[in-house]
Amino acid sequence: MHAKFLIVITALITVTGFITSGFTINEASINDESKKTHPDNTVKSDSAASAKAFLQVYKVLMSPRCMNCHPAGDIPLQGDDSHLHTMSPKRGKDGHGLYAMKCTNCHQPTNTPGMHTPPGNPKWALPPSDMKMVFQGKTARQLALQIRDYNQNGHKNKQQLLEHARDTLVKAGWNMGEGRPAPPLSYSAFLKAWDTWIDKGLYAPVK
Amino acid sequence: MKSSALASGGLMISFSWLSSFKGPGLSGDSDLPDLPEQWHELTGYIKITPDNVVKIYNPNPEFGQNVMTTLPMIIAEELDADWQQVVVEMGPHDSVKLGPQFTGGSNSTRMYWKPLREAGAAARHMLLDAASQTWNVPIEELTTKAGMVMHGKSGKSGKYGDFAAKAATLVIPKGIKQKDPKEFTVVRHSKKNVEAAKIVSGKPLFGLDYKHEGMLIAMIEHPPSFGMKLKNFDATQTLQMPGIKNVFSLKLYEDGFELAGFDTRTFNDLLVVVGNTTWEVMNARKKLKVEWELVVETKETINNFGRKQEVVIPAGLPSSEEQHKQMQAKAKEPAALLRKDGDPETAFSNAAQILERTYNAPFLAHNCMEPMNFFAHVTDEKALLVGPLQAPGWTEPTLAKILHLPPEKIEIQMTRMGGGFGLRAYGHYLCEVALISKKIKAPVKLIYTREDDMTYGIYRPMYTATYRAALDANKNLTAIHVKGGGIPENAVHANRFPAGTVDNYLAEGWQLPSNITIGAFRAPRSNFAAAAEQSFLDELAEQMGKDPIEFRLELLKRGKENPVGKNNEYDADRYAGVLKLVREKSGWGKPENRKYSRGVAAYFCHNSYAAHVVDILMKDGKPYVERVFSAIDCGIVVNPDAAANMVEGAVIDGIGNSFYGKLSHKNGAAEQQNFHNYRMIRHSEAPASIEVHFVQNDIDPTGLGEPPFPPVFGAVANALYRSTGKRHYNQPFMDALLQQNNEPDNSTERAVDKKTDKANKKKAF
């Protein structure tokens, strides 16, 4: 008799917990895709910690070193004031630029020495036009929902999301050449926040 | 004139320019004063080979104005040569044979028009004379056409080359009749650029391309800001870098050296790095450990072609913000009177309405695409210098002094210039490299990096001007007052329009000294004066309820029929002429053009007249210059297509500089060092169309390099007003526009005209 009550009460509390975190049950159950990012539905999620971690991630993603290559339009941004990149290079279909204005025409595999020269990385490019992965202008909530959405994040599952933060181009944000300050968190702090956000359930902040 | 035969039998003609020159006749507006008489004893030459190839030497240095093609065309016309058989070469520096050889003040064609026609006509006559003697027929029975001599009566004909040897033995005649412009078959007919093939195939043409056996590379490490100089340095690490030969300091000019007008230099104590290759020297410079110190106030004597001036060079590290404040304060103080007609004080005190506006523009960097560079090989006996510069004759005397060599031992070869715009009239870099070569006893090329070039100064000055107009109760214009100032000079042309058209007129000017060096920049002073004046006239016309073109034409009518005062420095008819032409060609006032925000401006400078209508369209809340209509009166247009190219270039140059051009300073340092933050107008920002129309008249050519440039600024400002609803008083205009729009947005979607599949060209500025 007592055991039944306990189960019901626990279930009620769990449901309530879901609702107050801003993450409705509907999202969890309807969204098949999200199941790919949550292969184990019984993982120990901590919505508050996850959302809080994303707020740290957000600071980094919205800093110029990351956001400049995740623009709302088709011209990358440039500089700490995120002005439109001089010479208006265009994204192009594959994100690698167009004609004589391809990213790698100027951006070399490594940073070019000196001030105001092109930073470099072997994978220098924008996201492609059919998956723009825009950061610019997004709230923390919008960005979190976007990044964890398989259809908007470049078709990454949870494991790939975790690996993505270890990608050479992402790391390049912390080593972008003379005169370009690193993002507001150290790379290791960013990794920690990123992993926490994902491991604790990919919760989007309220706003 | 003298002539001599070449060993191979060709004809060489030298001609004296003395009789042809009235002096270069430079207008009073430019930085270039009249040259002293003794410089006018000059000669040049044409060579004709037996196989009828005519080699013509272009006397004037080339920087994109295409004198390489245009000046030889003038000779070829009177010579009646076959243009297809003409070969053009850049002439050597020889002020005796080839004239003043300075490119500047829009003077090349104007200065050489008569002398080259004379030379061509004289040479033709000598060939006729030789043919007449060879065939034993009267000279009057002979005609020429395209390099051939014909004797109609007998049917004989021969090519110029057949008679060249004999012609060379004849005395060069004077006063030979020249063609009537109606007879021109070369002049007024577009000819292709004689160097185009070399340019598009990458042949070595420019100073930076010049190579010499054993040549080293030198660079100068300049102070980081104006108002500083070299104190001491430690080159230990630099000398260990690969390829580095030497690091030393030297003085450009000794203390008390009397500078000539174009000896401007920003820094006198030079820290020089010499090495084998450009990259090695660029890298090695970074390892220099240098101590700089503040300069103290100094005085400098400048001898500007006989006019001596004492100039104070202040101490301090200038900042643009501070300079603006200083200028605002100075503008309130009394200034030098430049011109006064009637009683402007009374007119203003009686005015029913006074319009007062102040205009500002920053320093501009020339930014020639080819950075400063020059080659020198100096020994104890002689000096060879090769590179890009506008006026070898202006620097040669200084070289002679500092090298202790007579001018005959100094050879300056002029390469093609990757742009000049006035900057390459200042020969400090020739003196620098000559001294470096002398010191290291080796041939060497001095190279300025883009950063060196952009931060070195010799800028277009910083200007301001306040215009006031007095209107009576019936909105009649009763007085105009202009008070202009600048660092370190003002841009007031007191005798230009609208002076002469208003009963009461007052022009005043003031200046503030600075240690920031300045120099001639395409249409010096005019490039600001036109912007301010033409914007003011536009606003004044609006206040008076008049159409801007009509308003100007009314004033010009007064200036022609009943001019006020003396020395009115413009021809009212020609000025009105370009306004009328641009009004017609732009469809001014026509309903189909209502969608455009139209701005008009006209100006006279450097002896020619120009008017533009600029059409702006708004796209996504941003103004784009879509079309420009230009009307030019520069007299006879020798090479029409090349002239149109020049006007197009001036229009684009004006749009770019008015929107973006700015060289600002903070604590003495230039804030812009390269194109990442000195914004240049780009391909998509050029207008979709620029229609150029020349007034057809037979006036001797009056010059085209500069005149179209200044009014562009005014026309752009006036068009911007109509598109944004706000007047733009401060250049660069983009600063104000960006502030209005807050953030730079990321809008990249441009409206595509699906009907014609042509995208609108313009993007966000």
Place this chain on the structure above:
Amino acid sequence: MITLNINTKNYEVDVDPNTPLLWVLRDHINLVGTKYGCGVAQCGACVVHLNGDAVRSCVTKVSRAAGQQVVTIEGLSASNDHPLQKAWMELDVPQCGYCQAGQIMSAAVLLRENPNPTDEDIDNAMEGNICRCGTYLRIQKAIHLAAEMQRKGQ
């Protein structure tokens, strides 16, 4: 020693592998058609083709070009008869001429990848090439003309 293949010819150069290709071309191999305008990839005067791509040689290390195919303006055609060169001469494009090699090399990539470019395509391709003298309109027209020549097999 670095081996470079430039305009189908092989060169051995003894340079620091970090030397920008621009200076190797100009100072060591004596091909001066490729120009220095800024050194920071902002002006386009230094554009060459690296395996067909329009790279800015002022920031491209010579090591990146080692063993690859480099084409400069001098090697764009055998006798100045690339459609772009012909169009440039036909329409009298240059004023001072300093930027034009870079302009042509950039345009060449455009025409190879898009034989029928619109005005917008040309803007996108050419925005990185500065012309201080303002020949942009003529460049635009010349690219259209060259495209037409190309289509007609000229």
